[in-house]
Amino acid sequence: MTPTATPRRYLMCRPTHFAVTYRINPWMDPTAPYDNALAVSQWENLRQTFLDLGHTVELIEPLPGLPDMVFAANGATVVDGKVLAVQFRDAERADEAPAYAAWFRESGFDVFAPKHTNEGEGDILLAGEVLLAGTGFRTAHAAHAETQEVFGRPVITLQLVDPAYYHLDTALCVLDEKNIAYLPSAFSPGSQAVLRRLFPDAVIATAADAEVLGLNAVSDGRTVVLPVQATGLNAALRAAGYSTVGVDVSELRKAGGGPKCCTLEVRTRD
Ligand code: ARG
Numbered sequence: 001m002t003p004t005a006t007p008r009r010y011l012m013c014r015p016t017h018f019a020v021t022y023r024i025n026p027w028m029d030p031t032a033p034y035d036n037a038l039a040v041s042q043w044e045n046l047r048q049t050f051l052d053l054g055h056t057v058e059l060i061e062p063l064p065g066l067p068d069m070v071f072a073a074n075g076a077t078v079v080d081g082k083v084l085a086v087q088f089r090d091a092e093r094a095d096e097a098p099a100y101a102a103w104f105r106e107s108g109f110d111v112f113a114p115k116h117t118n119e120g121e122g123d124i125l126l127a128g129e130v131l132l133a134g135t136g137f138r139t140a141h142a143a144h145a146e147t148q149e150v151f152g153r154p155v156i157t158l159q160l161v162d163p164a165y166y167h168l169d170t171a172l173c174v175l176d177e178k179n180i181a182y183l184p185s186a187f188s189p190g191s192q193a194v195l196r197r198l199f200p201d202a203v204i205a206t207a208a209d210a211e212v213l214g215l216n217a218v219s220d221g222r223t224v225v226l227p228v229q230a231t232g233l234n235a236a237l238r239a240a241g242y243s244t245v246g247v248d249v250s251e252l253r254k255a256g257g258g259p260k261c262c263t264l265e266v267r268t269r270d
Helices: 036-052 096-106 141-151 189-198 207-211 231-239
Strands: 009-012 056-059 076-079 082-085 110-112 124-127 130-135 155-159 172-174 180-182 223-227 243-247
Touching: 009 036, 036 056, 036 223, 036 243, 076 096, 076 141, 082 096, 082 141, 096 110, 124 172, 130 141, 130 172, 141 155, 155 189, 180 231, 207 231, 223 231, 231 243
Parallel strands: 009 056, 082 110, 130 155, 223 243
Antiparallel strands: 076 082, 124 130, 172 180
């Protein structure tokens, strides 16, 4: 089967105020140097990559004092034109939630307010008909039931066990309606068994791929945009029939984010 692309609508946030000033995941070192201008140019290149692939990119205004707002994937979960707003675990990111919810309300979407901690597409990923949902570090298990009620789609709970892979989208990438790529060791034994059962033909990433946040990739069903440093995963995806585009977002990795973290998919009702 030749993979086919479908045009996507993405929401992104320019890293105007990007910085590493606190530590809420093991990648972040507030004492290490970072280069805001480089972060912006790497992000611009990611945005241009999506435009070149024929996708639509919308922008939300970055707010001062919210250095992680560039990670738009954490702003909401949007499926079938319905929006589940987010509630962050950490106070440092709390004010991003109303900003993203307001953007969706102003854009004409129905927005559901969450009762439990959920960090949007960081932990909740649409895979064909079902939603895969991570828990263990950020999104609360109770949020999975809430997600199922809002979207009326089955939610599969996956237990994350490695603090380096604290969001589901750092350990697993949805490639198309039927397949995923993932790092088995980021999941509990039971969740690994679930993934093997659901996706027997999955692309298995290596530790070296995951260490450069290679799984934090964005697929349109045919082309996978992934960190250029993830050379092994790149080859494995090509062998599986996908096209790939490598992008360098090394500055954003200093906050624990990659291409997918910067990208929120806006799925309208067809
Ligand atoms: N510094 C951010 C945090 O720890 C990075 C978020 C990355 N986003 C993602 N979707 N994985 O919350």
